[in-house]
Amino acid sequence: MEPLYFDKVENKLCRAGKIVQITPKAASVLICLLDRPGEIVSKDHILDHVWHGLHVTEDLVREYIFDLRTAIGDDAKEPAYIETVRGKGFRLIGKVIETALDGPNVQGPRASPQDQTPNLAVLRPIVHGDLHTIGDRFAEAVIAGLVSHKYMEIVSRQSSFAVDPTRELSQVAGELNAQYFLESSVARLDSRTQISVHLIDGQSDHHVWADRFELVDDGEVELLAAKVVNAISGWQGELHLAEYKQGTRKPPQTLSAFEHFIRGCDLELNFDTESVKRSLAHLDRSLELDPNFPRCLVMKAIMLQWSYDVYAQKDPFILEESAAAMAKAFILNPRDPLISALIALQRAREGDLAGALESLEHAVQTCHGDADACVCVATSLCVISGDFSRARDMFDLALRLNPLPPGWYRFVEARIRFFFGDYARSVAASRSGPQRVSAIIYRCLSHVMLEDHAAARTAYHDLQTRYPGFAFDFYANYFPIVAKEARAHYDNAVERLFQNALQNEDATPI
Template sequence: MGNGALAIGPKLPRPSSTLPSLTLGLIGHRPVFLLNWLRFPGPRCVLSERVERRLAAVLAADVAGYSRLMTTDEEGTLARLKAVRKAIVDPAIASYRGRIVKTTGDGMLVEFASAVDAVRNAVEVQRRMAEQNAAVPQDQRIEFRIGINVGDIIFDDNDIFGDGVNVAARLEGIAEPGGVCMSDDAYRQVRGKVDIAYDDMGPQPLKNIAEPMRAWRVRLTGQTSSVVQSDSAVSQHQTLPLPDKPSIAVLPFQNMSGDPEQDYFADGIVEDIITALSRFKTLFVIARNSSFTYKGRAVDVKQVGRELGVRYVLEGSVRRAANRVRITGQLVDTAAGAHLWANRFDGGLGDIFDLQDQVTESIVGAIAPAVEKAEIERAKRKPTESLDAYDHYLRGLASSYRITNRQANEEALRFFNKVIKLDPGFASAYGRAALCYAWAKTNGWISFTPTEIAKVKKLAQRAVELGKDDVIALAASGYTLAFVARDLGGGAALIDRALAFNSNWAEAWFWGGWVKNWLGEPEAAIERFARAIRLNPLDPSISGVRAGLSHAHFFLGHYDEAVSWAAVALQDNQDFQPALRMEAASGAMAGRSEQAHQALLRLRQMNPTLRVSNLKDLLGPYRRAEDISRYEEGLRRAGLPE
C-alpha cells in the first residue's frame, strides 16, 4: 500500500455485494480508522486499501439511435464515429483539460476538474456537431446526448465509480439528441460563469436513483426552451391540467418560402391568429411566447397538450411568393391525436386580412361552435388597411420579442414609429412604441426628462383613443402610464378594462401584477402573476414575472421566497436590474449576506451612481411609503451607500 497506510486482516476475493466497515490502521505513526468494504460471504477480517475519493465533474455521452445506425450501415457508422472523435470530440476534451476515463461502442465517460470546463466542452462539441450535421440526412446523423454531474467519485485503477458517475449517466439518458442535461449541483457551479441559457426541467425521476433530482437543460444556439420528459412518464411537475373551457395553442407556422428572412411574416400570421382567438372569453388561449418554444422542432401534439395543458393544437405553414400567399392549417385533438379540421387558403397579399379571417373563423367554428356571431365579427377586425404599415408592425414585433439589450429595443421602437407614420390610426403600434420606453426605463437605458415623459404619455393616450376595445393598446398604455408617467390610478383602470375585455392575454395579467405591487396589494399581484404563468407557461423571457413575484413576496415579508424568485429570474437574464435589486434587498433581509452583497456588486457595476438617495427614481410608483422604506432598508443592509 502507498502513503504508509496499513490495515490488518487477510484479503478476500472480490465479492458481488459490499457493506461498509471501519478497520484500524496506521498512517505514518498515527493510528486511524479506515473506511473499507466488507466483502461477503463470510464473517472475516479484511485487508483493505484506502479508497481514493475526489470531487469531480463527470460527463457521460452516447450516440442517440446508435443501434439503428449500426443496423443500417455498420461500417459506415463506425467510420463516421471515428472521424468525429478524431476531429471534434477528442480535441475539445483535451482543450478543456478533460480525461477520458473509458469508452464504449457508442459512448464515453470523461472526468473534468471543473464543472465550467465540462459544460464548455459539451457545448462546443454539440455546436460543432450541429454544424457538421446540417448537410447530413436526418437518418444518417451522429448526434450525441450528454449528461453532466458534479459529485464525489471513487478512483480505482484508472476507472471512476460512485453516485457522481451514476447520476451523470442517467442525465445523459434524458438528454435530447444533440442536447446537454446537467444536475442541479453542476448548474450551481456554472451559473453566472458560462454565457449560456438554461431551462429548468424540474425534478426528474432517474432510473435506479432513489429520489427525483432537479435537472437543467443547456439551451444551445438555435434551440428554444422545452420541457424534457423522462423515459417512463411525464413528471407531475411538467403536466398541466386542462382548463374548464376549450383550450388551444397555436404553434409556429412553418415558413415554406425558402427564405429565412421571411420568418417574421409567418410568425406575424400566427401572432394575429393568437390575438384574434384570445378575444373570445369562451376560449383559453396559450400565449405566443410559450407556443413559440416549439419553433423549428418536430413535435408530438400529445406531448404539447400535456406540457401546455391544452385540448387542441393548431399547426400550419405559410408560403409567400411575389404577391401571393398560401396559408395552411390543421387542428388536432391532443388527447386522441386526431385531426379535427384542415384547410388551405390562397390569395394575394392585398387579401391577407381576409385570409386570416377565414382561418380564425374556421378554427373557432371547429372547437367552439357556440361562440356568438358578434364575437366572430370582432375577431375579424383588421388592424390596418395599410399593408406597408402592417409589414413594419410585424417586423417590430419580431424585434420586441428579442429584447435582451438596448439595441434590440431601439430597433423595435424604430419599426413602431414607422408604422405610426404610415398609418396614424394603428392603435396597437402606439401601445407597443410606449412599451419600448417602459422597457428602457426598467433597464436604466434612458434618463426621462419632462419632455420624454410627455412624449410617452402622448403615445399611450393616443393608443387608448384609437383602440377603445384593443387589448394591446389598453393594457400596454396602462402599464406605461403607471410606470413612466406615474399615473397609477389611470394606468390601473386601463389594465382592468383590458382584462375585462380579454382575459386570455398573458401580458395584461403580467403588467397588472406589477400595478398591484405598486398599489400595495401583493396578494393580488401574486394571483395575477400566477395567471400570466398559466397562460404562458413556457415563455423563455419570463424573468419579468418572476421578478414581480419576488417583489410581492418581499412586501409580504416572505424574504426567503423573495430571494428565491429573484434568483430564478436572473437565470433568464443575469443583468435584469429589478431582479438584482430584489436579490440584494431580500437577501439582506433574509440574512443571506453574501448573496445580497454579490448582487449589489453586480448592480453597482452596471449603475455606479446608484445610491439610497436616488433609488426612488428607478423604482415604480409605489403608493405605500412603507414599501419604499422597506426596499431602501434592504438595499442599505446589502451595502448600498446613502
C-alpha cells in the first residue's frame, strides 16, 4: 500500500505522485482521523470537532468521507485508507504522512472540476407569518433548479438549512465551503405574498444581486423559483457576471478551469478576430485543466463557428474541430437539453435528419426549466422541423423564465421572428443585441420582406463589411436550414434582396 501524503496547511492530498485539492472541511475530517490512527472515530466526535456549535446531521460526515475517498481513489468496499465500521464510525487504516506539497519537484493535476466551480448554499428562507410552506417550497425548487444547471456545486439542503441566520456569513462560508449564499425572505403584503432574494458573496459579505417578487397566486412559486435560478445560473447570469469580474482581477496563471471558461464566454464579445481569439485561448486552457468539461466544449464549438465567420481565411478544419468538440460534449452529457438542441443541428448538418429530430424532441421534453436551453431549442425547431409556432412559444417561455435576458438572446430572436413572419420584431431584436452574423442576416431579410429596400441595402453592406466572404447559401447549408418551409422562406427573401433592394448594384446572389 502506497503512503498518502497530506498537506494540512494547503489542504492537499498526494497519492502516487498525483495531487488533489480538498475542501477545508474535508481536511478537518481527515485530521480527526489522523489524530487517532487505527482507532474507531465516531461520527459524534467528528461532528463535535469539525462543526462545533453547529446543528448539522450525521449525513454531512458521510458526505465528506465520500469526498476524501473520491480524492484518493479509495474503495469503501475494500478500503486501503479509510474504513467504515458499521454503527460505530470510521477508522484510518492506511499510512498518512503529513508534509508540505508545494515544493518545486511535486507536480500533480489541479483540483477536480467540482472544486473549481463555485459552491452556493441556499439558506432556509426567513418567513414572516404563516408562510413556512411557501418558503420551503420556494427554496427546495431553487435548489433543484440550480443542481440541474451544472454551473455550480450546491451545498446540501441539510447543511445549508442548518445555518444560524444570526451568524456572520463570512464565518459560515468556510465551514460549508460556500463562495456564495442565496438568502430569501417571505412576507405577506396586503393580499399578496412578497419574496425577496439576495445573492451574497460569502467571502466579502457583499450583495451580488437582489430582487423582489410578488405572488398573486401561490401556484406560481415554482415559476418564481425558476426565474431566480435562470437569473443566477445561466450563461451571463448573475453568478457568471460575478465570477467574470473576479477572474479579471486574477493573474491568468492562477485561473481554474471554470474561471477560464467564464473568461472564454467573453461577456464583452465584439465578434471580431481579436476577441474571438482571446476567448478561444481561455477555452483551450480550461479544457487543458479539465478535458471533460461539457459546457466548455459546447462554448468552444460555438466560438469556433464564430471564428470561421470573422476570420478572413476560411479554414474548413475549424468547422471540423467545432463538430468534434460538440460531439464530445454530447457523449459526456447526453441529457443536457441545451447540448441536445445543438447536437440536433449538427446531426441535421451531417444529413442525419432522423437523429436530429430525435435529439430535438429530447431537448423539447427536458428544457422547460432552463431558459438558455429553451432558446437553443427554439432555434432548432425553426430550422430542423419548421415548427415556427412552437419555436415562438419556446422562446417566449425563455423570456418568462429569464425576463432580463442576456444580449445573445436577441440575435436568436431575430431569426425566430423572421421565420414566424414577424419582421418588425425581427428587426428590433437584431438591433438590440450583439451584432452577430445572424442578427444582421435576418435584419437584412426582414427589411426586404417589409419592402424597405434602402434599409435592406444598408444591412447588406454592413454584413459584407463585418463578415467578409459571407455567403447566404453557405450559411443556410451549414447552419443548417433543412425544414422545407423554412428554407423556401429564406431563399425567397434572399432572391427578393438581389432582385429588388440590390437591383442597381453590382451584386451577385451568393
